[in-house]
Amino acid sequence: MxxxxxxxxxxxxxxxxxxxxxxxxxxxxxxxxxxxxxxxxxxxxxxxxxxxxxxxxxxxxxxxxxxxxxxxxxxxxxxxxxxxxxxxxxxxxxxxxxxxxxxxxxxxxxxxxxxxxxxxxxxxxxxxxxxxxxxxxxxxxxxxxxxxxDIWRVFIEFYGQPAEERASAVSLGFPDIPECTPAVLDTLLRGEMVDLATLRTLSDFKLLQLSWVFDLNFPRSRELVRERGYVELIADTLSRTKCVERAIGVVRAALCARGGEA
Missing domain, CATH: 1.10.3210.10 (Hypothetical protein af1432)
Structure with missing residues (x-):
C-alpha cells in the first residue's frame, strides 16, 4: 500500500x-x-x-x-x-x-x-x-x-458530560448506580480482565475499563496511560469502598510493573 x-x-x-x-x-x-x-x-x-x-x-x-x-x-x-x-x-x-x-x-x-x-x-x-x-x-x-x-478518553469525557449532551449509546444501557458486582471486583483483584457478560451496573463497566490495563501489549501504550492519567480519572468516578480501593491498587501496580512486549 x-x-x-x-x-x-x-x-x-x-x-x-x-x-x-x-x-x-x-x-x-x-x-x-x-x-x-x-x-x-x-x-x-x-x-x-x-x-x-x-x-x-x-x-x-x-x-x-x-x-x-x-x-x-x-x-x-x-x-x-x-x-x-x-x-x-x-x-x-x-x-x-x-x-x-x-x-x-x-x-x-x-x-x-x-x-x-x-x-x-x-x-x-x-x-x-x-x-x-x-x-x-x-x-x-x-x-x-x-x-x-482512545476508548478510555471517550468514557472519561462521557462521565463528565451533562446527561443531555452525552452520546446515548456509550453506556451500553447499564444503570448508573454506585454498586459494584462482587464477581467483577474479584476479577480485578486477581489481576485479570473483566468479561463484559459479568457486568450489571455502569460502575462494573468502569471496573472493566480499568482491567484493560492487564491486556496492553506495548511499553508505549502503558506510558500513554500513565501520561494521560486515565486510571485515576476513571477511578475518580467510582464510589471508593475499601474493596474498590484495593482493586484500583492492583491496577496501578500492574500498570507500573509490567513493561509490555516490544
Missing part, C-alpha cells in the same frame, strides 16, 4: 460516514462519536508505530486497520440503535464483512487485504487467538492497544 492508496481509503471512509447522518440529533451524536473515535485511534496508532519503528509499509497497514476497526459500528447503530454487541451484532465481524463484501480494499495486495480484514474482524475478541501468524498478531495487538487508549 502506498500513500496514495491510504489517502483514498480515508476519503472512502469519510464518504461512507456521511451516509449515516440524518435529521435526528441523538442519532448523529452517536455517529459523530464513532467518527471522532476513529480519527483519534488513527493518531494513537501513529504514536505506537513510531515507538516500534515500523516500516513505512507496515505503518500504512496499521493506520488502515485503525481507520476501519469500527466500520461495523455505523451499520450496527443504524439497524439496532445500540453499540452493545450482545444485544445486536458483533460489530467487529460486521466490519470485516463491510470491507470484504464492499470490496473496499480491492486495490491492495491480497496479503494486505487479509491482514486488515483479519485485524478488524478480531479486534474485540476477549483474548488473541493462539493460531495467528506473527504479522497477524502484530497488527491485532496494535489495534487492541490503540482502541483502548
Amino acid at each position: 502506498d500513500t496514495s492508496s491510504l489517502a483514498g481509503l480515508h476519503r472512502w471512509f469519510a464518504d461512507y460516514c456521511r451516509t449515516f447522518h440524518n435529521d435526528n440529533e441523538e442519532h448523529n451524536r452517536n455517529i459523530r462519536l464513532k467518527e471522532e473515535h476513529t480519527a483519534k485511534v488513527c493518531a494513537v496508532m501513529e504514536i505506537l508505530a513510531d515507538s516500534l519503528a515500523l516500516s513505512p509499509e507496515d505503518r500504512r497497514i496499521a493506520v488502515a486497520v485503525a481507520l476501519f476497526h469500527d466500520i461495523g459500528r455505523f451499520e450496527q447503530y443504524r439497524r439496532f440503535r445500540t453499540f452493545k454487541d450482545s444485544s445486536s451484532v458483533n460489530h467487529a465481524e460486521l466490519g470485516g464483512r463491510v470491507l470484504a463484501e464492499g470490496k473496499v480494499l480491492a486495490g491492495l495486495p491480497e496479503e494486505e487485504q487479509r491482514l486488515i480484514i483479519g485485524a478488524v474482524g478480531l479486534h474485540n475478541v476477549f483474548r488473541i487467538p493462539a493460531m495467528l501468524g506473527d504479522r497477524q498478531r502484530l497488527f491485532l495487538r496494535l489495534i487492541r492497544d490503540a482502541d483502548k487508549l
Whole structure:
C-alpha cells in the first residue's frame, strides 16, 4: 500500500460516514462519536508505530486497520440503535464483512487485504487467538492497544458530560448506580480482565475499563496511560469502598510493573 492508496481509503471512509447522518440529533451524536473515535485511534496508532519503528509499509497497514476497526459500528447503530454487541451484532465481524463484501480494499495486495480484514474482524475478541501468524498478531495487538487508549478518553469525557449532551449509546444501557458486582471486583483483584457478560451496573463497566490495563501489549501504550492519567480519572468516578480501593491498587501496580512486549 502506498500513500496514495491510504489517502483514498480515508476519503472512502469519510464518504461512507456521511451516509449515516440524518435529521435526528441523538442519532448523529452517536455517529459523530464513532467518527471522532476513529480519527483519534488513527493518531494513537501513529504514536505506537513510531515507538516500534515500523516500516513505512507496515505503518500504512496499521493506520488502515485503525481507520476501519469500527466500520461495523455505523451499520450496527443504524439497524439496532445500540453499540452493545450482545444485544445486536458483533460489530467487529460486521466490519470485516463491510470491507470484504464492499470490496473496499480491492486495490491492495491480497496479503494486505487479509491482514486488515483479519485485524478488524478480531479486534474485540476477549483474548488473541493462539493460531495467528506473527504479522497477524502484530497488527491485532496494535489495534487492541490503540482502541483502548482512545476508548478510555471517550468514557472519561462521557462521565463528565451533562446527561443531555452525552452520546446515548456509550453506556451500553447499564444503570448508573454506585454498586459494584462482587464477581467483577474479584476479577480485578486477581489481576485479570473483566468479561463484559459479568457486568450489571455502569460502575462494573468502569471496573472493566480499568482491567484493560492487564491486556496492553506495548511499553508505549502503558506510558500513554500513565501520561494521560486515565486510571485515576476513571477511578475518580467510582464510589471508593475499601474493596474498590484495593482493586484500583492492583491496577496501578500492574500498570507500573509490567513493561509490555516490544
